[in-house]
Amino acid sequence: MQNFSFYSPASLEDALIYLSDHAETCKIIAGGTDLIPNLRDEKLHPRHMLNVLELEELGGISEIENTIRIGPTTTFAELIETALINRFLPLLVKSSSQVGGPQIRNRGTIGGNICTGSPAADVLPAVIALDGELELRSKKNGTRRIAASEAVQAPYNPNLGPDELLTGIFIHKLKPGTRCAYEKVATRNAMARAFMNLSIVLQRDEEGVISDVRIVPGAMMAFARRITVAEEVLAGKKPDEFLIAKAAETLLGDLKGVWIPDYKIPVFRNIFKRLLGELLSESCRNKERVYAD
Amino acid sequence: MQIDENKTLLRMCVNGNQVAVAVKPTWTLLRVLREELGLTGTKKGCEQGDCGACTVIMNGKAVNACLVLALQAESKEIETIEGLGTSDKLHPLQESFIKNGAVQCGFCTPGTLMSAAAFLRETPNPKIDEIKRAISGNLCRCTGYVKIIDAIEKASK
Amino acid sequence: MKKRGIGIGSMYYGLGYGYSRPDIASATIELCEDGSLIVRTGAVDFGQGSDTLFCQIVAEELGVAPDDIQIVTPDTATTPDAGPTSASRVAYVGGNAVLNATLALKQTLHGVAESILGEKNLVFINREVRAETSGKWISFTDLARACHLRGAQIVETGWFNNTTDDVDPYTAQGDAYATYCWATQLAEVEVDTETGKVEVLRVVAAHDVGRALNPSMVEAQIEGGVVMGIGYALTEEIKQKKGYTPKISLGEYMIPTSLDVPSIESCIVEIPVSTGPYGAKGVGEPALIPTAPAILNAICDAIGIRITELPANPRNLHRLIQEKGKKTMGPEN
Numbered sequence: 001m002q003n004f005s006f007y008s009p010a011s012l013e014d015a016l017i018y019l020s021d022h023a024e025t026c027k028i029i030a031g032g033t034d035l036i037p038n039l040r041d042e043k044l045h046p047r048h049m050l051n052v053l054e055l056e057e058l059g060g061i062s063e064i065e066n067t068i069r070i071g072p073t074t075t076f077a078e079l080i081e082t083a084l085i086n087r088f089l090p091l092l093v094k095s096s097s098q099v100g101g102p103q104i105r106n107r108g109t110i111g112g113n114i115c116t117g118s119p120a121a122d123v124l125p126a127v128i129a130l131d132g133e134l135e136l137r138s139k140k141n142g143t144r145r146i147a148a149s150e151a152v153q154a155p156y157n158p159n160l161g162p163d164e165l166l167t168g169i170f171i172h173k174l175k176p177g178t179r180c181a182y183e184k185v186a187t188r189n190a191m192a193r194a195f196m197n198l199s200i201v202l203q204r205d206e207e208g209v210i211s212d213v214r215i216v217p218g219a220m221m222a223f224a225r226r227i228t229v230a231e232e233v234l235a236g237k238k239p240d241e242f243l244i245a246k247a248a249e250t251l252l253g254d255l256k257g258v259w260i261p262d263y264k265i266p267v268f269r270n271i272f273k274r275l276l277g278e279l280l281s282e283s284c285r286n287k288e289r290v291y292a293d
Numbered sequence: 294m295q296i297d298e299n300k301t302l303l304r305m306c307v308n309g310n311q312v313a314v315a316v317k318p319t320w321t322l323l324r325v326l327r328e329e330l331g332l333t334g335t336k337k338g339c340e341q342g343d344c345g346a347c348t349v350i351m352n353g354k355a356v357n358a359c360l361v362l363a364l365q366a367e368s369k370e371i372e373t374i375e376g377l378g379t380s381d382k383l384h385p386l387q388e389s390f391i392k393n394g395a396v397q398c399g400f401c402t403p404g405t406l407m408s409a410a411a412f413l414r415e416t417p418n419p420k421i422d423e424i425k426r427a428i429s430g431n432l433c434r435c436t437g438y439v440k441i442i443d444a445i446e447k448a449s450k
Numbered sequence: 451m452k453k454r455g456i457g458i459g460s461m462y463y464g465l466g467y468g469y470s471r472p473d474i475a476s477a478t479i480e481l482c483e484d485g486s487l488i489v490r491t492g493a494v495d496f497g498q499g500s501d502t503l504f505c506q507i508v509a510e511e512l513g514v515a516p517d518d519i520q521i522v523t524p525d526t527a528t529t530p531d532a533g534p535t536s537a538s539r540v541a542y543v544g545g546n547a548v549l550n551a552t553l554a555l556k557q558t559l560h561g562v563a564e565s566i567l568g569e570k571n572l573v574f575i576n577r578e579v580r581a582e583t584s585g586k587w588i589s590f591t592d593l594a595r596a597c598h599l600r601g602a603q604i605v606e607t608g609w610f611n612n613t614t615d616d617v618d619p620y621t622a623q624g625d626a627y628a629t630y631c632w633a634t635q636l637a638e639v640e641v642d643t644e645t646g647k648v649e650v651l652r653v654v655a656a657h658d659v660g661r662a663l664n665p666s667m668v669e670a671q672i673e674g675g676v677v678m679g680i681g682y683a684l685t686e687e688i689k690q691k692k693g694y695t696p697k698i699s700l701g702e703y704m705i706p707t708s709l710d711v712p713s714i715e716s717c718i719v720e721i722p723v724s725t726g727p728y729g730a731k732g733v734g735e736p737a738l739i740p741t742a743p744a745i746l747n748a749i750c751d752a753i754g755i756r757i758t759e760l761p762a763n764p765r766n767l768h769r770l771i772q773e774k775g776k777k778t779m780g781p782e783n
Contacts, residue, residue, distance in 0.1 A: 338700070339699060339700040339701070341699055341700070341701055343699060343700040343701040344700050393666075394666040394667065394669070394670050396497070397497030397498060397499070397670060397674065398496050398497030399497060425708045425709055425711075426708075426709060428708045429707045429708050429709045430707075431708070432700065432705060432707065433708075434674070434678065434705060435497050435498075435670075435674045436670060436673060436674050436677075437673035437674045437675075437676055437677030437678075437706075437711060437714065438673075438677065438708040438711050439669075439670075439673040439711070439714055440666075440669075440670055440673065441708075442708065
């Protein structure tokens with residue numbers, strides 16, 4: 001690794017000042033599970049390393065009425081273990097459970113998963129499906145918020161200014177009765193990069209009509225986004241297998257630049273139908289699927 | 294504390310002992326443990342976080358020492374395999390591994406033991422599936438994991 | 451759709467190097483004055499347990515405890531050559547060498563004990579040498595001391611030659627290997643036809659090892675080999691580029707994790723071979739060999755597809771499933 005100077009700020013303010021002073025040559029480290037292999041592979045050559053992992057302001061999970069605030073340095077393990085997340089945002093528990101292995105989950109952070117901008121990220125698609133909002137701060141420009149879906153629109157290129165720090169992730173609690181599901185397809189059952197992942201959030205009214213649905217494929221394209229055209233096929237309708245099939249085709253039609261398409265496209269169609277079908281089934285109490293009921 | 298233009302003083306607690314060692318910012322905790330502190334029980338497998346041979350317990354959590362920058366370990370409590378048990382007084386997990394044939398070449402063993410130790414502290418009465426998951430970040434080529442899982446289960450009783 | 455299948459793989463494996471290639475092992479054993487023993491051999495224990503095995507052999511023959519025996523690890527300065535640890539040969543060839551050294555020492559010890567006790571029929575047991583009929587006995591330690599005081603031969607060498615004749619290159623008749631290991635494994639799999647992912651649910655492995663000198667270690671070899679076989683069949687892949695193997699990490703070269711292993715049942719079959727130490731053969735490589743065939747046969751049983759190229763990872767298997775689907779759908783589709 002090329003040499004860099006390492007700074008552990010005492011406060012968020014200090015961090016922002018440092019970042020502002022060294023914007024072009026600085027990398028931010030939290031859990032380091034993506035960063036350190038990249039440093040070792042000589043893919044990155046920062047001259048300054050800003051260690052944000054210890055900053056209290058960037059940690060913690062709290063409830064502000066109907067919103068949950070998640071500190072970006074919250075680890076995947078912490079998300080899995082926190083009652084608030086299990087109760088109101090179970091999609092984050094399921095997606096975090098699929099990351100790497102126990103050691104990685106003890107260090108890797110939700111903020112890192114967002115800011116690394118990997119097309120194969122396991123948790124960012126779930127945050128997008130939950131309509132998460134990201135709070136960004138810089139010394140020069142203060143605080144702003146963007147939708148999680150705007151965070152990454154090119155691989156490994158998050159939409160953060162060089163002097164900006166992710167300081168909070170805000171997600172509305174899922175309404176009671178909302179169902180969500182997450183599936184990851186990979187070569188083996190742990191420690192594997194996803195071929196694809198899929199997050200679905202679904203709400204139906206008393207008559208079984210779909211009132212809200214969010215569909216976010218991950219590791220399928222350069223970056224993850226909601227496939228609104230497929231969501232529109234389903235919204236406001238009572239679903240049957242023809243509707244699901246139509247939604248699947250609409251979804252696939254909207255995917256751009258899929259890598260290894262002859263594998264990923266047909267498999268993704270199957271995964272989508274399977275996952276949605278399970279979510280819609282009345283008897284769906286499969287413990288593999290998570291609920292906000 | 295900056296020592297010179299290249300090195301900073303790192304202070305941490307390793308196996309119950311306060312240590313202070315001069316480190317370069319690019320060094321990982323793994324390198325410091327092995328090369329500076331002579332604690333070579335923690336193994337260097339892939340240095341990418343893919344194999345778990347370098348697993349240590351940091352502030353109670355099993356982590357890959359190769360993915361912790363040394364200076365990130367400032368003021369932390371680190372437990373390595375050397376601290377788990379001694380040849381005079383083995384940890385129950387170590388005894389169980391030996392008794393149940395869970396050690397072959399031994400390269401994955403320190404890391405696997407540390408993952409298991411951290412896990413059993415949180416989950417003292419685990420189910421088999423939980424044990425499998427707890428060591429899913431530790432690759433082993435010799436044993437096929439069968440006797441390792443068995444040894445962890447027996448140690449938990 | 452998830453489909454299950456069961457498959458069988460069988461194998462036989464020639465132990466050692468065969469085909470007249472040199473295949474020997476040497477070992478020395480030394481009796482110390484306090485009754486402890488030192489075995490020196492170049493055989494490498496890299497975790498499979500040969501050191502333990504040698505200890506067992508000496509303890510068995512001389513009636514001493516494993517703690518009384520020191521196995522000196524391979525050192526070109528001090529240990530005689532025993533050949534490499536490969537070809538599943540160490541228990542058989544190395545074990546025989548250690549056994550032969552031990553038997554030579556035992557003969558010396560027997561002679562000295564005979565002259566002390568005045569009895570011929572002696573058993574070596576529980577750190578004693580005991581006359582069967584009269585019950586007269588001498589402790590092993592005292593016997594060792596006596597041997598030293600009398601200048602008896604207290605260091606012996608044992609040697610075993612597993613080199614075979616050769617096979618006629620034209621008729622293919624002859625003696626390829628001295629002995630063979632036999633095994634059959636059964637695998638039960640579940641194929642997800644929609645993703646191409648295969649879960650191995652269960653493997654039952656029956657291995658003829660001649661004699662299981664240490665059953666736990668034999669099981670451990672079988673379990674390790676089976677999981678290696680699962681990786682070989684389903685996930686491990688290296689693509690050479692223009693004859694070169696590219697740099698590949700453990701993140702890209704996928705070996706099974708603990709969450710990828712099925713239940714594995716070992717059935718140890720013992721058909722002793724007269725040339726092996728106590729009838730033992732080997733199991734290191736045999737453990738790996740039938741697994742992939744069993745898994746591929748199970749996949750065929752599940753979905754009717756014959757796989758001829760490995761790995762049958764999700765991408766490759768899914769492609770075969772798609773191709774089969776197109777063929778069976780017929781021209782009107």
